[in-house]
Amino acid sequence: MPVRTVPTKGPWEAPAVFPLGLAAITHRRFPPGRARIDDAFSLRHFADLTAAYGVDHRPELVREAAGNTFADMAGELLAALDPQDRRAAAATQAPPIDLAVVAHATPDLDCRLAAVTSLSERVPGDPLSFAVSECGSNAPFAALRLADAYARRHDLRSVAVFVLDQATFPYETGRDLAGDAGLALLLTDTGSLGRLTLWQRTGTGPDDVPAAVRTALAELDATGCPLVLGAALDPARDLPGHPGRIVRTPPGHPASGTLTALAADPAWAAGREERIAVVDHEPDTGDLAVCLIERGGR
Template structure:
């Protein structure tokens, strides 16, 4: 896997205020969402939205600005597994709020493989355009406007700040498409045949838990949960692999974070 020209400089998890409940839907937006639902055959009324306090992606990224505004940013790539809580423009908000007039993308519809694609986009632009800084923003939120019981998902943000002189590690990322579910673990194993270090996997690649009738665990964080472990894993000093698989998209994502080479002392 090719190494990204930009190294990992910081991992920011849930900046202050990022996961607090946002405001409620305005009457105008509730009317809009009701009409939108009707177009898709869903029976929703404006009153259905009156009691919902949602945290949008823009709510989540707003506190990130103060964390990364210390230097110009060239590129922003957002990645999310769940949809936003309302039609919004979090990428556009960041391009206007951060110094450097950054270019922005968003990656969706790849499930838990989306963060890996976001890192590959950042790497491709860094190679092509000689970028000095990119911020990859991973997002989760738990307000769903679809019919039926919503998934048990929480809200959260993890931002990976990539810079030329980042000291946390060099990144190598790969996305393998077209992997059938029964082969996901074997494809991962063959991809890591020569790797010696810690391997952290998502739930689709982990051994199934033992049957339990006990209480449910905490709400899930499909877009950020795996990446929240990165800081602690890097504290060990060795290379780390983060891997996840999305059965619906049939995509396997693999990211190797290796300690950067030690600079030789000047003669």
């Protein structure tokens, strides 16, 4: 269960230019799955969990409901990455995946199944794998920052980041969730779809967002760049007078929504945009991220 904290201002950090290029991106919404959490174990588990947090346990919300685990969603996204990059592995000698990171804002459906354990067996190359959570909508950007650090320190050649949302819970979440969805990014030393530069700041309150975003865009030399805005951001309030095109992220998928809006944007997908920036703010934590994607390789 997420725990809300008061945003605390953190230090400015220099933008991180990723050593690996974007090789593939895929996203999808998932229909009802096969996994259920109305069995005896899950009833006991969620009764104990909700009691510990003072939340009402409502087992009727998941009675006979079938959802998707993060392991199943990550497996399907991994398979969807193959046609774009892995299919040509024999010809290009594409490297195995060295690191797999799972990012999520909502808890997994079934605590007995771990996506990172599943990926460690499914992903070619016997990769290191771990998960990132408790960052709200900034989870994918925290995962990218960690992936960048690992790639630099260990000279990795290929990293996969899986960003997942699921919406089946036996309690009220306080969020407007729109179902199960996910997105996967593949970053490699031969990736040619885009170069990523990530700017982050912690402790950014709502009133600080407009000035902080202007500063970030100026540091990234992206002041007039097309933008994809996270669901918590409003163009008129947070980016008044921005001269570039703006794509808004619909609510409902707190972790995967913003990057999915990027991947689904027709202009970017068709290669008509050379540069585009993704801007996300998580009000509960005060985390602000601006990720610039520039066409071409590393």
